[in-house]
Amino acid sequence: MSTKSKIALVTGGSRGLGRDMIVNLAKNGNNIIFTYHSNKSEADKVVSEVLSLGQKAVAYPLDLGNIKTFDSFVQQVSEYLSEHAGSPNFDYLINNAGVGLYGSVTDTTEDVFDTLMNIHFKGVYFLTQKLLPLINDGGRIINISSGLTRFTFPNVSAYASMKGAIETYTRSLAKELGSRQITANSIAPGAIATDFGGGSTKSDKNKRNAVASITALGRVGEPEDIGGVVAFLCTSEAGWVNAQRIELSGGMMV
Template structure:
């Protein structure tokens, strides 16, 4: 493996979209640091897959809603990078970790609302803030949003609202980090067949058929449809793409 490999940090990289992202990044020749919530066995399996692709990989547990743990996490990755790469810096930050919550506007509890804010917005905001000193000039930030910021469905208001906040935040990041030649973009997946939010997009045939019927390409998305685009955003060819929202939905409700 070339010592010139760049390093990508992906939150929530052990399953679903995150797993597809880290594998696509590794196939492009990047070394990987990723986080997982609690399932170490899943994380270890992904590490083995990355190593089989000829790249280095390490994973750390992290709950992105618990800001008090960020300093310890950053100490861990700084120590690891200094020991194995000679300095604590990395090249690409992909803020992917997340969960879903469903409930009508009238039924959503404050607890559920706060969870969405902490995981998808506050956590992303302050983890990025703490990682910026380690992100190399010329690096990339990719924040994961949702197709639900463009089209509206019932029972997703809290989740969709915080994803809307992430898109606004990302444009501000692009402006503020331009002097460091760091780009910041948002990827907004449509309906994808993963375990996210209970896994209905993977297992509920009625829902899958409905999604296919409102999607120009006539099917539900797969994690691989997302991973490759995130990896592309971390290539030299994508260097002029900045401050943008890229929807990956197969043409849902166009």
């Protein structure tokens, strides 16, 4: 890796929002480390795309819900960076990996609740904790929340609650890491047309129309509406943005 390029670590980068974040970060001249859950072929495509943009990329499998694997993952990252960048440190952490599981308050099982908690909150909390020693002073942490922390629909209580926790956690990060000049912000996408949570926002025409009807800009969001904002938050121009929740919903339910 070139020492001139900053380095971003993105979780959940093989498709959807994560992939678009990676592409935009690479277009801004950043080298990339990212994780994927199981789809190596899609991850390899993203690596190739970053290489075609003239930046370096490497992908590692990681189950964000299995905290016991974090130490070996952090060691992998540290060893890779030491070899290829001359230092085990990186600059930007984007906690994007997630899973869409939904159910009513009365029907949500403990297993579903625990899966959501482990991936969306506990996993983010402790992966960040373990990576903090590797993040350069002056770096950035961006956590992915959801528009569902401001507005709500049926069947999202557990998922939305984890994202509410992430927003509170992000403000605490900003407070505690200020002495290192590391900023922490959360972005809160609205309904985005990806495969997430079964992909209905991408494929269900009725749902798309319903979302468009309650969105000021009159359409469903696309991954391309999100990645550029994440890349912006990893620029010098965004250095004074800190402890903020930035909603990217096109004006849903305003």
